[in-house]
Amino acid sequence: MAELRMREALRDAMAEEMRRDESVFVMGEDVGVFRGAFKVTDGLLDEFGERRVRDTPISENTIVGAGVGAAMNGLRPIVELMTVNFSLLALDQIVNHAAAIPYMFNGQAKVPMVIRMPGGGGHQLGPTHSHSFEALYLQVPGLLVACPSTPGDAKGLLKSAIRDDNPVVFIEHESLYGVRGEVDDGGEELVPFGEARVRREGSDVTIVGILKMANVAMEAAETLAREHGVEAEVIDPRTLRPLDLDTILGSVAKTNHAVIVEEGWPHGGVGANLSALITEQAFDDLDAPPQRVTGADVHMPYSKRLEQAAIPHQEHIVSAALATLEGART
């Protein structure tokens, strides 16, 4: 094991898979000479050269589309979109093509590609650069969706994603790139899709958090224990498609209370989806309605105070957990 930052863990995952499999290559805006907008691809150009680490023009839909074509012709492209915000320009290729092709051509073609994209708010980047689109991609059949919260999971999931035969939307959080954590450096420690991680055990309330919100949920759990005598179980699903619903339902059967935390918008969000699933599948286990904690239902404002007010913090999670324990709506 080694202690690495998330950006290094991601880079190692790509480098190891590129060494292992000649068909894996990377393309995206400023991934080569510039070493990546977040320096995640740092060093890849030096090691693998321009054939396998390709700087592209600012043409998101075409970059993803070229990835789809290359995948249909036997390669395993890793496409880096500079941020999730710009993935909106590639939505056509992601949804109408990458996700649909295997199904609409009755399995004759597969699209083994990874589309990496960092997102999230908190850096005063304003309305066009702060999105959280987990829910958007979660909605699309045919896509796999990963959203790691630790360096170790990031590496293991990315390696799995590269080896998977499906198109994978791999969502990273900009605030987590510098976060350090234990990472397997042996090279074969893959994290399977569809397996949640219980990050903290507890018997009173289940808190499901994704990406950065898994970490904020951990902080909230400590506060709940320290200040309120409440033991929260914190679960990071790690992948939203496939979803490890069993682990979540198992936890709810134990705690009888659920809180779901995400940074994205409330309508049709990850929390909306999960609370519907929990309510449908485990209604009898619940002592109170599940609580959602989400980002504000607005375009992320630039002003630092407004932005921070629009992003969930541990106070929101603590409040939601206490509310569900009281059995009341907030």
Place this chain on the structure above:
Amino acid sequence: MPDLPDAATCYELLARMALIRRFEEEAGRQYQRAKAGGFLHLAIGEEATIVGTTSVMRDEDFLIGTYRTHGHAIARGTEPNAVMAELFGRVDGTSGGRGGSMHIFDAARRFMGGYGIVGGNLPIAAGLALASQYKGEDAVTVCMFGDGASNAGNFGETMNLAALWTLPILFLVENNLYGMGTAIERHSAQTDLSKKAEGYGVPGTRIDGMDVIAVREAVSAGLRSAREEERPTLIEVVTYRYRGHSAADPEVYREREEVEEWRRRDPIESFARRCVEAGVLGEREVGQAREAAEATVLAAVELADASPEPPLDTMYESLYALTDYPGGWYAVDERSPEPHRGEHEADMPERARELAEAGAAYAEVEEEGERPNPALAGDAQDHTASRTGPDPEERED
């Protein structure tokens, strides 16, 4: 070389360019002091491109640009105070502190933004022009964008539409030779961008973007053809940004000598020299333009700093244009969670208010532990750049 215009015009051109230069330098400094956050893209070196263009536009014409447009707004007449206040995220900012550096807007001066998405402004420009044509108005839309944006799908699609519908529009490519860290030879097969739209029916010319008079002349011609002949054209203005793409750019992709070489052709210095040599302006007036810029910009910082932060209960304002029949849930106030119709939250519930305050308080919290600056190589990543503020640039974009 085209002749110089009269002395008053020359002074105005010089003063405007000097003001933008000084504003941008100060914006950079305020960013280092963490008064401004997010991304900061400066147009230092590109002043002639901006001022040459706006100096021949009519008040009724529209201008639309990118995320590097503090100067464009100022050139259109927006108060530098308001632009600085936007960078500070304050209520007196051009977007009330909601947009930030990348999203400047001034409807009154027909500066139509300010967009963070590369190429996003091109189709909108076509729409502005379409509406002017539709309404039988004389306004021309001037659409400015970068060399990198010429690779976006929006570029080709917009060129075709503009030519097909003979829209009153003028495209201006600010070719500063790089899209972020990628040199033009590495991002565009056609490096003569004046040719890039020809196949779509939009003819182009290439001009020296360091020469404010050359830009003026070319833009005048472009405006005329758009206004009088409904013929869209494209001008490739070759220019250069002296600073990094944004504030944390280590500039590994270009040589210091190249920057120095372009600096020797500085658009402000060279224009001042030319005016003095031609006897149109005196040294005293050149100095006066600089001093005026200095005073205006320092006052802008003071005014921006005195402007209040946007109140938390304005969070949902302007999300929707509300009519008399607001049925159903427009938005969810996740803090209550009550149905929300975008109204002023004068009576925001107590608990919601507490949580909003609790969230906003994080604006004062120093980020714990290391916040690496990805734009710095190797060991330097362990330090949070040179910024003294609480929120060092997390990425280069």
